[in-house]
Amino acid sequence: MGDGSFRTVAVAIFAAALAWQSTCAAQSTADERKLGESFAFEAGAQLPMVRDPEVVRLVQRTGQRIVDGLGPQPFEYRFFVVNDPKVNAFAVPGGFVYVHSGLIALTADEDELAGVLGHEIAHVHAHHLSRQEEKSQFWNYAQLLGMLASIVQPAVGAAAMGASASAKLKYKREFEQEADYLGARYLADAGYAPRAMLDFFHKLWSQERSTSGQAPPYLQTHPLTEERLNHLEAVLRTSQWNRPAKPGPSLELRRAQLLARVRSQPAQDVLRDYQQAVAASPDDAGARYELGWILFETGALESARVTLEQARGMGSKDADRELGRVLLRLRQPREARPFLARAVELAPSDPVAQFEYGRVLEELGEADAALAAYRRAVGLYPDMEDAQRQLGILAGRAGDTGQGYYHLGKAHLLRGEYIQALTQLEKADAQLPPGDEQAEVKLLLPPLRNYAQRHGG
Ligand code: ZN
Numbered sequence: 001m002g003d004g005s006f007r008t009v010a011v012a013i014f015a016a017a018l019a020w021q022s023t024c025a026a027q028s029t030a031d032e033r034k035l036g037e038s039f040a041f042e043a044g045a046q047l048p049m050v051r052d053p054e055v056v057r058l059v060q061r062t063g064q065r066i067v068d069g070l071g072p073q074p075f076e077y078r079f080f081v082v083n084d085p086k087v088n089a090f091a092v093p094g095g096f097v098y099v100h101s102g103l104i105a106l107t108a109d110e111d112e113l114a115g116v117l118g119h120e121i122a123h124v125h126a127h128h129l130s131r132q133e134e135k136s137q138f139w140n141y142a143q144l145l146g147m148l149a150s151i152v153q154p155a156v157g158a159a160a161m162g163a164s165a166s167a168k169l170k171y172k173r174e175f176e177q178e179a180d181y182l183g184a185r186y187l188a189d190a191g192y193a194p195r196a197m198l199d200f201f202h203k204l205w206s207q208e209r210s211t212s213g214q215a216p217p218y219l220q221t222h223p224l225t226e227e228r229l230n231h232l233e234a235v236l237r238t239s240q241w242n243r244p245a246k247p248g249p250s251l252e253l254r255r256a257q258l259l260a261r262v263r264s265q266p267a268q269d270v271l272r273d274y275q276q277a278v279a280a281s282p283d284d285a286g287a288r289y290e291l292g293w294i295l296f297e298t299g300a301l302e303s304a305r306v307t308l309e310q311a312r313g314m315g316s317k318d319a320d321r322e323l324g325r326v327l328l329r330l331r332q333p334r335e336a337r338p339f340l341a342r343a344v345e346l347a348p349s350d351p352v353a354q355f356e357y358g359r360v361l362e363e364l365g366e367a368d369a370a371l372a373a374y375r376r377a378v379g380l381y382p383d384m385e386d387a388q389r390q391l392g393i394l395a396g397r398a399g400d401t402g403q404g405y406y407h408l409g410k411a412h413l414l415r416g417e418y419i420q421a422l423t424q425l426e427k428a429d430a431q432l433p434p435g436d437e438q439a440e441v442k443l444l445l446p447p448l449r450n451y452a453q454r455h456g457g
Contacts, residue, residue: 029074032130036094040078041447043098045416050081050101050263053351053381058256059099062110063117069189070125077121085264087204087216090169091120093129101260103218107200109247114190115197118183119222126182128175169221176222180232188241195243198232205229258290259297267298285314293322301330317346325356333363344373351381358390367394378407385414392424402431406441413444419455422448 043049050056056079063079077095081104082088088100097120099113107113123129171179184194205224208215236242249257261270274291281287292308295301304326311319324339337360343353358373371394377387389411396404409424425441425448432438 028127028130032093032127033075034094036075036092036096039092039094040080040096041451043080045418045451047098048083049416050083050260051383051385051414052256052259052263053384054252055081055101055104055256055259056383057381058110058252059104059113059117062114063097063121066114066118066121066186066190066192069186070121073125077124079117081260083263087207088218089116089120090221091124091129093124093127095124097121097124101264104260105257105265106203107249107253107257108203109196109249110253111187111193111196111243111247112200113253114187114192115183115194115200118186118190118192119179119197120183121186122179122182123171123175126175126178128171128179129169132172132175171222173223173225173228176224176228177231179222180228181235184232184235184239184241188239193243194239194241195236196246198229198236199243199246201229201232254290258293262294262297270294271298283314285311285316286318288314289316289319289322292319292326296322296326296329301326305330320346321350321353321356324360328356328360328363333360336360337364349380351377351384351387354380355384355387355390358387362390362394367398370394371398382410383414385411388414402428402433403437406432406437409441409444413448418448418451422452 059081060079063077067073067077073095075095077097080096080098082098082100084100085102085105086100087102087106089098089103091097097117099116103116104113107116180197183197187194187197201224204216204219208219208224258274271294274287274294277287278284278291288307289311292304292311295304295307305323308319308323308326312323320339321343324336324343327333327336327339340353340357340360343350344357347353354373354377358370358377361367361373362370371391374387374391374394377384378391381387388407392404392407392409392411395401395407405424405428409421409428412418412421412424422445425444429438429441429445432441
C-alpha cells in the first residue's frame with residue numbers, strides 16, 4: 001500500500017530537489033515541483049503541523065488512493081496536516097496538498113475527506129495555480145509561503161505580504177468547476193462516493209450563510225456560488241453518481257478527528273463534546289474510550305485512568321493502549337507494561353503502540369528491548385519524530401554515536417528544526433560507516449547548510 005511512509009517525506013523532498021538541480025530541465029512541471037519542494041521545506045519550519053500518525057496516515061492513505069487512479073504522474077503527491085482549527089485546505093504546485101485539522105474535524109466520513117482531497121488534487125493535476133499566473137509574474141516560494149501563511153496565520157501573513165495577497169490564490173471560477181468535475185471523476189475511479197464532495201460543499205455553504213462574516217477560509221480561495229453547486233449537482237446526476245447511504249465516520253476517521261480537535265481546539269470545548277457523547281450513550285464502550293483518550297491528551301491523567309478502566313470493563317480492547325500510556329505518565333511503568341504489551345500484540349503495525357511499549361521498557365531499564373521497539377516504530381512510520389528522538393538517545397547511550405546523531409538529526413528535521421538537524425547530521429556524517437544511512441545524510445546536508453546560511457546559522 002503506497003502511503004509514502006517508506007522514506008521520510010523530508011528525505012524524499014531533498015532528494016528530489018537535488019535531482020532537479022542536477023538535471024536542470026527547466027520545463028514547467030519541473031518548475032512546479034521545485035516550487036512545491038521549496039515551499040514544503042519552508043512550511044516544515046514555519047507552519048504548525050499535526051504529526052500524529054493516526055491523523056497524517058489517514059490523510060495520506062485517502063489521498064494516495066485517489067492519486068493511484070490517475071496513472072503515471074510527473075511528480076509524487078504528498079499530504080500534510082496543518083494544526084489549525086479553521087476549515088481549510090490548499091494545494092501547492094508540484095503535488096503538495098495540505099489539509100487543516102479543522103477541516104478533518106468537520107468531515108462526516110472518509111468520502112467527504114476524499115472529496116476535498118480529490119478537488120485539491122485536481123487543481124494540482126490541471127496546473128491551475130500556474131496557469132492562472134502570468135509566466136513573468138510566477139511567484140517564487142517565498143511569496144507563495146507568505147500568501148499561504150496569511151491564510152494559516154492571518155497576522156503573520158498580512159504583515160509579510162499585505163492584505164490583498166491571499167486574493168491571488170483565489171481560483172478562477174472556471175478552474176473551480178473543472179476541479180469539481182475532475183475531482184468527482186477521481187473519486188468515482190478510486191471507489192469513493194463523488195456526491196460526498198457536494199455534501200461537504202453544501203455544509204460549507206450553509207456555514208457561510210449562517211455565520212455572518214465568518215466564512216470558512218477554504219471558501220476564500222475556492223469561491224463557492226450557487227451556480228457552482230448546481231453545476232456539480234448536474235455533473236453528478238448525468239453520471240448517475242448517487243450516494244446510496246452515508247457510511248458515517250470510520251474508526252480511523254473518528255480517531256483522526258479526536259486528535260485533530262484536541263491539538264487545535266480549546267480543551268474544554270473538546271472535553272465537553274466527548275462528555276456529552278458519553279452522557280448520551282452511557283453504555284457505549286467506544287464513546288467512553290474516546291473520552292478517556294481526550295482526558296489523557298489534555299493531561300487529566302487521574303480522570304483518564306478511571307474512564308479508560310471503565311471502557312475496558314465495558315469491553316473496549318482499544319483502551320489498553322491509552323491506559324498503558326496514562327499509567328506510564330503517572331510513573332507506574334510496572335503497571336503500564338502489561339497494557340502496552342497487549343496493545344502491541346493487538347495491533348503489531350501500530351507505531352504509537354510500539355513507541356509507547358518502548359518507553360515503558362526504557363523506563364524499566366530494559367534498554368536493548370526498548371531500542372528494538374523504537375526501531376519497529378520508526379520502521380512502521382519513519383516520520384514519527386518522538387520515536388526517532390528516543391532511538392537516537394538510546395543508540396548514542398549504547399555507544400553507537402553515528403546512529404545516535406543520525407536519528408536525533410531526523411527528529412529535528414521532522415520538527416522543522418533545521419539548524420539543530422544540521423548540527424546532528426554533520427556529526428552523523430563524520431561517524432556513520434558507509435551505507436544507506438550515510439548516503440541519505442549526504443543528500444540531506446546541502447539544503448540544510450543552505451538554510452542555515454540564509455538564517456544566520
Ligand atoms: Zn477549488
